[in-house]
Structures are given as structure tokens and as C-alpha cells.
Amino acid sequence: MKKAFPLSVEFLYQLFSLVVIIIIVHAVYVGIIRPNADAILAEQAALLETDKSYVAKRSVYVLIRDYEQEACFILMFWAIAIMAYKGVATIRQRALLHMDLIPLAEGMRILPEDTRELSRHIQALPAQQRNSLIPRALLAALHRFSATRNIQDVASTTHAYCASEGERLESELSMIRYIAWAIPSVGFIGTVRGIGEALGQAHKAIEGDIFDVTKSLGVAFNSTLIALLISIGLMFLLHQLQLLQERYVLDAEAYCDENLTRHLHTQ
Numbered sequence: 001m002k003k004a005f006p007l008s009v010e011f012l013y014q015l016f017s018l019v020v021i022i023i024i025v026h027a028v029y030v031g032i033i034r035p036n037a038d039a040i041l042a043e044q045a046a047l048l049e050t051d052k053s054y055v056a057k058r059s060v061y062v063l064i065r066d067y068e069q070e071a072c073f074i075l076m077f078w079a080i081a082i083m084a085y086k087g088v089a090t091i092r093q094r095a096l097l098h099m100d101l102i103p104l105a106e107g108m109r110i111l112p113e114d115t116r117e118l119s120r121h122i123q124a125l126p127a128q129q130r131n132s133l134i135p136r137a138l139l140a141a142l143h144r145f146s147a148t149r150n151i152q153d154v155a156s157t158t159h160a161y162c163a164s165e166g167e168r169l170e171s172e173l174s175m176i177r178y179i180a181w182a183i184p185s186v187g188f189i190g191t192v193r194g195i196g197e198a199l200g201q202a203h204k205a206i207e208g209d210i211f212d213v214t215k216s217l218g219v220a221f222n223s224t225l226i227a228l229l230i231s232i233g234l235m236f237l238l239h240q241l242q243l244l245q246e247r248y249v250l251d252a253e254a255y256c257d258e259n260l261t262r263h264l265h266t267q
Contacts, residue, residue: 010085014175017081018074025074029065037065068190068223072183076230079179083241086172090241090248093132097251101125101138102259109265115146133252137161141260151264158261162253169245173238180234187227194220 040059064073101122104110110118119142122135129135140161141154197219 013085014078014082018078021074021077021081025070025077029070033061034065037061063222064226066190066219066223068186068193068219069226071186072223072227072230075179075183075186076234079176079234080237082176083237086169087241087244090169090245093134094248094251096129096132096134097255100259101135102263104259104263108263110145110260110263111265112146112149115142118142133162133165133249134255137252137256138260141256145264149266151261151266154264155257155261158253158256162249162256165252166246166249169249170242173242176234176238176241180231180238183231183234184224184227187224190223190227191220194223 037059040062063069102110102118103121119139122139122142123130125135137158141158144157145151145154
């Protein structure tokens with residue numbers, strides 16, 4: 001039950017953040033982006049009617065006005081919220097690297113008989129810290145040393161714990177990877193929709209009214225452009241988070257070796 005509790009908190013955080021992001025982004029679109037985009041498009045249509053050589057200027061409001069771009073921004077902010085949660089959790093756990101979880105003076109040795117007292121010191125930590133990687137790896141190493149009196153087994157135990165934690169952190173990034181994959185897909189949906197609308201209005205272009213056709217083609221290309229730009233930025237942030245987590249796992253294993261394994265002696 002203790003292991004399930006943090007997962008439930010993270011799930012509730014993800015769900016709540018998604019709802020909040022949908023409300024905020026949709027409100028911005030309804031109140032600011034779409035009214036401004038519609039006004040700009042109406043102005044451009046009027047100018048084009050009076051001057052056939054008029055070249056419309058690209059506007060940010062028009063560039064991001066459609067439903068596909070709105071969905072892409074919702075997914076982007078949701079992924080950033082999830083990465084922020086995981087990044088803060090990793091940074092908090094990294095703070096344990098600066099704590100003296102095995103209180104030993106330089107040169108002191110740890111014998112199998114000393115493991116129980118050292119284990120009690122780690123178990124006295126607050127629950128949130130005790131469930132982090134470093135305390136769990138240290139406790140497992142101390143228990144293994146007490147049972148086997150084999151230093152090599154201790155090193156193997158800490159390595160296995162850190163490797164397992166690295167795999168867990170890697171697997172938990174799957175949702176973010178899915179979002180990063182889904183954003184360009186949403187952009188391509190806008191491309192298909194825009195091209196379909198443009199083809200449906202091809203008769204207007206033949207008659208000389210090309211504004212609606214170019215507007216639909218704008219939907220096609222703008223949605224893909226925004227989706228690809230968001231995906232590039234999101235993948236950069238994802239790799240930075242992955243790098244932070246990998247460094248934490250490697251530093252945790254080095255911490256166990258430096259503060260525990262090298263002090264162990266069988267007699």
C-alpha cells in the first residue's frame with residue numbers, strides 16, 4: 001500500500017493538471033486568439049476584394065487559431081506539467097546525496113555486526129525520504145551484508161537496485177513519449193482537414209475567389225508547422241529530464257559505493 005500511494009498522487013496530479021490546462025487554453029482561445037484571428041481574416045478578405053494584388057501578412061493569431069493547434073498546445077502544456085512533477089521529484093531525491101545517511105568517521109570499518117544499528121538510522125528517516133532510491137539501496141545492501149558477509153554481494157545488490165530504478169524511471173516516461181508522438185499526428189490531422197476543405201472549395205478558385213481556398217490551405221500548413229515546432233521543443237525537454245534522472249541513478253550508485261561498500265570488512 002505504501003508503494004501505491006505516491007502513484008495515486010501522481011495520477012491525480014496528472015488528471016487535475018490536464019483539466020486545468022484544458023480550461024485555461026480553451027479560455028485563451030475563445031477570448032483572445034480566435035476573435036483576433038477572425039478579425040484579421042475579415043480584414044484581409046476585404047482588402048483582397050478591393051486589391052487583387054494584395055499580399056496578406058502572416059499573423060500569429062491566424063497561425064495558431066485552429067482546433068488542431070489548440071489540441072497541440074494542450075498536450076504540450078500537459079507534458080510539461082508531467083515533466084515538471086518528475087523533475088522536482090528527482091531534484092528532491094538528489095538532495096539525499098548531500099546527507100550523511102551512514103554516519104561514519106573517516107577510516108572506520110563496518111562489520112556485519114554493525115549493520116543493524118546502521119539500518120535503524122536509515123529507517124528513522126521520514127517516509128518520503130526512506131522510500132527514495134538511496135535509502136532503499138543502502139538498506140538492501142546492509143541486509144545482504146548481514147546475511148552473507150560477502151562484500152561482492154553487497155556491490156551487486158546496490159548495482160541491481162540502481163539498475164532497477166533506472167528502468168522504472170525510463171518506463172514512466174512512456175506517457176510523455178506518447179504525447180510527443182501524438183502532437184505531430186494531431187498536426188497531420190489538421191493538414192488532411194485543411195486540404196480536404198480546400199479541395200471542396202476548388203470551384204470558387206475557378207471562379208476567381210481564392211480567399212477561402214487559401215484559408216483552408218493555411219489550416220493545413222499552419223497545423224503541421226505548429227505541431228512540429230512544439231514536438232521539437234518537447235523532445236528537447238524530455239531528453240533533459242531523462243539526462244537528469246540517469247545522472248541521479250549513477251550518482252546514487254556511486255554514493256553507495258563511496259559511503260558504504262568501501263567501508264565494509266568481514267572481520
